[in-house]
Amino acid sequence: MYIVLGAAEDSAQVATGALPAAWEAVTFTDSGFGTHRRIPTERLGAFITEVEARNHSKTIRWAWADARVLMPLLLDQGVSPFRAHDLRLVQRILVTAETRAQNNLSFTPTIDLLTEDDAPAGTLPPAQVAAGQDSLFEDSLFQPARPQRTFPTAVQLTEELKTQLAAIEASPQPKRLRLLAAAESTGGLIAGEMKFYGIPWNRAIHERILTEALGPRPGLYEKPYEMVKLAGEIRQALGSPKVNVDSPADLLKAMQSAGMRVESTRKWELVSWADENPRLKSQRHAVVDLILRYKKLSRLFSANGWNWLDEWVKDNRFYPAYEVGGVVTGRWGAHGGGAMQIPKDVRSAVQAEEGMILTVADASQVEPRILAAMSADPKLAIAGRDRDLYLGIAELGERTGSALTERAHAKIALLGAMYGATTGESGRLMPHLKKMFPQAIGFTEQAARIGERGGQVTTYLGRTSPAPSADWFERQRNRSTAEAERAAVSASRAWGRFTRNFVVQGTAAEWALCWMSLIRQKLRTTVMFGKPMRSHLVYFLHDEIMIYGPEREAQTCTKIVRESAQQAAELIFGPVPVQFPVTVVSTDNYAKAK
DNA sequence: CCTAAAAGCGCG
DNA sequence: AAAGCGCGCTTTTAGG
Incomplete structure (x- = not known):
């Protein structure tokens, strides 16, 4: 009813x-x-x-x-x-x-x-709006319209x-x-x-992390001591006393005039540059090291610094807002405080209070397992039974004389298959993977072909991908020049990579929804010591969940989380040979979870 | 001047 | 060695 x-x-x-x-x-x-x-x-x-x-x-x-x-x-x-x-x-x-x-x-x-609505409920206290207007426009014939919303x-x-x-x-x-x-x-x-x-968030611990890395909290519009110090050292090392370290363009120029052959200030490029220029000019290494350290601190300060604490953490709780189905594929989005990008470095601030405990669960290799289930590939399902899926692939490769015999290679190849990699190591390994798992790889390729010609795909439960834009179709029609032709092919392939990934990422999101729903149901109906459980789901990130509750409920939480993972798969696919193993850790601190 | 895009880094 | 999917957020820079 x-x-x-x-x-x-x-x-x-x-x-x-x-x-x-x-x-x-x-x-x-x-x-x-x-x-x-x-x-x-x-x-x-x-x-x-x-x-x-x-x-x-x-x-x-x-x-x-x-x-x-x-x-x-x-x-x-x-x-x-x-x-x-x-x-x-x-x-x-x-x-x-x-x-x-x-x-x-x-x-x-x-x-x-x-x-x-332009203003969701709760953002404007109506009483204040009304009072302000009354005092301002008391004598006016033209009372301004009070903003209204119709439910x-x-x-x-x-x-x-x-x-x-x-x-x-x-x-x-x-x-x-x-x-x-x-x-x-x-x-x-x-x-x-x-x-x-909210997520339990210990302000004192977070402040200690900040002070240790950055120095004491700086004044308004000021940079922390450690950042100022590093910036000075970078300017000296580059021989550019005026370079603005916060400006990528400025920093790039300074690096180039110091003789470094780099195209951008991206982290990976600096790292690979340092790797290619060993020993001899050890000073250049020092520069890269300084810049990387500065970037790290700068990120910590601006994204998760004292201002972030003031804005998002109240009474030792972090209160982000989630947007269900906020991503086209059905994944959740989050707004406020970057809840889905909590850096590993600050996770130790997630600390359970006295007598309470965090149950942190991470589902292993969800997307490849989802692919195995939805493409009904028995070999891929078996490769992941009772073991790490990538390891299972490598072992199978070994037994069958495939070139794919290493775990790292199996992982790169499989991720590439789901993302649509064509070049590099991933593209090179793909044909071997396809030979081993024609059913699964064929499935992803089918999804890609549909997208390449502008079609739409659906997840297992029926979430449909959006159609490409009018611009996209226009680009496909216009092949008048060689350049237009290239642009058309490139846009077509890009949309194919999107639909290829959509079916897997979207169905994995459905699995995660069912996983959480079952966990919630069990937490609410399980009775412990004659009372309902007090543990609640407090955090979710694609394939990871966190439960917060009394210590004595931890074991039950662990059991619930594990059972629910497999039941979620059965709920969606029916009986399948694919396993959905979960890593569960009961801990007082999030940083200890992985 | 304000706004939108780009650059860069964080997460899965 | 650094590509192939999906995001949010901050800072700088370019454009109207």
Whole structure:
């Protein structure tokens, strides 16, 4: 049974930043619409709790416009629903799926939930906006319009839900699409919870890292002592007393006039330059070393320095916001604080409090394993059974007389196959890999060919890749000159690499969603010592999750994480010979996890 | 002057 | 030895 939650008719229009004062709940079952009920906002959490308790929570699915609006509210009231249908997230999947003819999917939204509001709820305190305007324009005949926002009503959302469910049921793969809708919606719940709980972040530890590397916190607009010192040493070593070390162009010129043959200031180029110019001019080595150290410090200071701490860490918690399906492939994006780029160097600031523990889990070689499952390549599946997949490939190569007998080579070749590498070592090793796993490699090549001619592909559960732009098609038509021809071929290949990777990366993202959903479900239903567990998911990064909870729950968390990995694969693919092993570490500190 | 793009580095 | 996929963020630089 679905229960649609939308704004009550008379409360739908509110000042920007505010929420409707009342909501309406409409039940929706196979036999049609049921009761309508009005709930004041402050009673919403209690209402959900009551209904879930009465109906055995698992039979209820809450349908709403956008978890980003309701989850903060509900969590503040101490409630997080079991299951949801996120009409915005599902609409995005269906709208894209509809654009690919082969999907045979017919869907037209009844209300637009995708166009972003210019000011999401919570960014502008309405009371202050109103007060400011009143004092400024008190005597004016022209009262400025107070910015308004209209929330969809329950009645509107019910229409949309009906349309979405009908589109899914009428599609050629309703079972898969249903799972995708459920998993994506649960993602919305989990993202809301993660934002609410935050990652435990020890400010004192982080400050110690900064001080040790950079010196004491500098004043406003000043650079830390260690950076200033290094910059001086770089200028001296290059013989350019005025070079601005922060300007790549300036630094490049200075390096070149000091006799270094480099084309850019990129890290890898400096490293390879140093490798090619050994011993003799040991001073040049020193320059590269200084520059690399400066870059490292500069990055730490600007991306994860004191300003970052002030802005993102409150009461020893880091609160990033996640964007479910924010990446075309279905991966999550994150905004705020660079939550998906936490450098290894500062991870020791993620420290559990007294009596608490972090369970950090990392799924091994997810994308190749996903490829094995979705292409139904038995040899690739077996290569990864009970061992490191790349090692398994190397061992198989050894046994069958292939040139691919080393783990490092197997890894480069397989990654290249999924990314579309054609040159270099990866391109060279590929034919050997194809001989060993024709089914899997053929699958990725098929996806690439579709993209090269401007077609669209879908993931296993049915997320569809976008069509190329009008510019792309125009470029394919225009082959009047040799240069235009080259540009067309290059754009075609680039889009082929995108679709090739889309199917694997996107299906891996679906696996991760199911993995997390199962973990969440088990954490909520497992009873320990007569009480529900207190551990929660607090962090997610593509193929890695973090749970935070009481120490005594660690063992159970580990078990849940492992089981869920394999169950996620079965949920998506059914019984498959592909294993999904997970590295799990229970620790008080994130830096110890890897 | 402000904004958008580029350069560079972080993550998977 | 440094390419082949997907991102976010900061700083500098180029363009209107």
